[in-house]
Amino acid sequence: MPDSAVTFAPLETARFLLRPLRAGDAAELHRLVNDWEVAKTLARVPFPYPRDLADEWIASTAERIAANEAYHLAIARREDDVLVGCCGLTRDREDRSAELGYWVGRRHWGQGIAPEAAGRLARWALANLDIDRITASALVDNARSATVLARIGFRETGTGAQDFLSRGGAMPVRIFEAGRADLAPAPAAAVPSPEPAPGGKPILLVAAVGLIDPDNRVLLARRPEGKPMAGLWEFPGGKVHPGETPEAALIRELKEELGIDVTEACLAPFAFASHGYERFHLLMPLFLCRRWQGAVTPLEGQALAWVRPQKLAEYAMPPADVPLVALLRDFL
Numbered sequence: 001m002p003d004s005a006v007t008f009a010p011l012e013t014a015r016f017l018l019r020p021l022r023a024g025d026a027a028e029l030h031r032l033v034n035d036w037e038v039a040k041t042l043a044r045v046p047f048p049y050p051r052d053l054a055d056e057w058i059a060s061t062a063e064r065i066a067a068n069e070a071y072h073l074a075i076a077r078r079e080d081d082v083l084v085g086c087c088g089l090t091r092d093r094e095d096r097s098a099e100l101g102y103w104v105g106r107r108h109w110g111q112g113i114a115p116e117a118a119g120r121l122a123r124w125a126l127a128n129l130d131i132d133r134i135t136a137s138a139l140v141d142n143a144r145s146a147t148v149l150a151r152i153g154f155r156e157t158g159t160g161a162q163d164f165l166s167r168g169g170a171m172p173v174r175i176f177e178a179g180r181a182d183l184a185p186a187p188a189a190a191v192p193s194p195e196p197a198p199g200g201k202p203i204l205l206v207a208a209v210g211l212i213d214p215d216n217r218v219l220l221a222r223r224p225e226g227k228p229m230a231g232l233w234e235f236p237g238g239k240v241h242p243g244e245t246p247e248a249a250l251i252r253e254l255k256e257e258l259g260i261d262v263t264e265a266c267l268a269p270f271a272f273a274s275h276g277y278e279r280f281h282l283l284m285p286l287f288l289c290r291r292w293q294g295a296v297t298p299l300e301g302q303a304l305a306w307v308r309p310q311k312l313a314e315y316a317m318p319p320a321d322v323p324l325v326a327l328l329r330d331f332l
């Protein structure tokens with residue numbers, strides 16, 4: 001399945017750039033991390049921290065990004081590229097999860113850097129890697145780190161023990177976890193134009209389409225970072241605006257999102273989803289379409305995939321789509 005991070009484009013936050021580490025970062029990285037107050041909070045960092053290890057570590061991070069295994073990045077100030085710390089994610093492919101870690105140099109503490117950087121990396125990962133959850137741990141004696149995780153949206157799930165190189169043995173840790181629902185945008189953004197519904201959830205009418213190419217493959221689009229359920233794959237489409245028919249909404253959405261022209265006659269009603277989400281009830285007619293004009297182009301920067309019917313189940317999709325996928329697979 002496609003991951004969109006073979007070469008890593010830096011992630012921006014309000015104040016920082018999360019970018020691959022470079023050989024030239026080694027001296028500053030060593031200066032910041034070779035500090036007992038920092039090293040004692042990190043499981044895999046020895047203390048004292050040998051200068052050569054900074055070079056080796058930086059070289060290894062590039063290899064692991066290229067292999068799509070781990071993303072250990074510099075947190076660099078946007079205005080002057082000064083390194084203030086690092087944050088990273090290590091994937092567990094089988095478990096569809098990743099482990100988050102971060103540290104900030106002592107001279108840069110107290111500015112809210114860790115939640116800004118680690119939060120961005122976590123949201124990016126859920127939107128762009130094929131993972132469903134992110135785990136993290138904090139030493140029981142590191143209340144500051146637990147606060148960072150809570151600010152990002154992590155839930156505490158238990159306690160455990162972890163080996164800490166700097167402490168010379170196993171130490172008690174608090175364990176945290178976050179999934180898509182935990183790291184969703186602020187509730188205001190997550191509520192999709194609710195209509196008043198006394199005594200119940202608002203019904204949201206969304207029109208979607210299974211575009212089918214001449215090889216009988218179906219187009220899926222990935223929900224981008226910043227939207228609820230970011231990272232899940234879905235059928236192209238969108239909300240039906242007041243006064244619009246589902247067909248007109250689809251024709252508009254397909255032009256806006258994919259740059260293609262579709263006529264109503266080419267939209268064949270196929271099935272519908274009716275699914276209760278936490279804040280609304282989704283009613284989503286799914287049309288099928290085999291004919292359109294123009295080349296399918298991801299105009300909103302979304303990842304696209306043409307997927308064979310038998311492979312559809314390998315793509316993580318919103319829960320409302322699961323029955324549709326089964327129907328579509330049988331039909332195609």
Ligand SMILES: Nc1nc2c([nH]c(=O)n2[C@@H]2O[C@H](COP(=O)(O)OP(=O)(O)OP(=O)(O)O)[C@@H](O)[C@H]2O)c(=O)[nH]1
Nearest residue numbers: 192206208227229234235236237238239282318320321
């Ligand atoms: N287009 C589409 N939306 C789906 C599918 N499955 C599903 O649950 N949905 C939900 O239906 C809603 C679609 O709304 P949308 O795409 O217009 O809106 P959005 O939340 O992306 O925000 P937007 O208004 O900023 O575009 C979202 O809540 C989305 O999660 C699907 O297969 N295709």
